[in-house]
Amino acid sequence: MKIALLIARILLGLIFVVFGLNFFFPQVLHMTSPPMSKEAMAFSGGLWGSGYFFQYMKVLEILSGLFLLLNRYTAFFLLVLLPISFNIFLFHTILAPAGAPIGIGVIVLNVFLCIGYIKYYKSVFTAVPTV
Secondary structure (H helix, E strand, C coil): CHHHHHHHHHHHHHHHHHHHHHHHCCCCCCCCCCCCCHHHHHHHHHHHHCCCHHHHHHHHHHHHHHHHHHCCCHHHHHHHHHHHHHHHHHHHHHHCHHHHHHHHHHHHHHHHHHHHCHHHCHHHHCCCCCC
């Protein structure tokens, strides 16, 4: 199990670091956008229109990915990445199905790691905290 967690942590960290950096340095990977529906274009357009959302999210992805690769504050940064992973999954399965494999892969890795680090979350689910 330790080996599987190590591989999943490094893989998820690399995914977020590489794709996060690719946002700021697009000449590195030369990726073409997958075909998107008009709903996907409207959604992306709204996020781009905010003027800050993608920059903020990509900085979070890079930072979180680096901490996963360094194995520091891993349980915390898995939680930071969980809503991002969930939105990647939903976007690619509902709005842009051509990218569904990466969306499924990211959410599976993130959930697998959260389950692997469950002992660090147990205190959060305490019904009656003591002071």
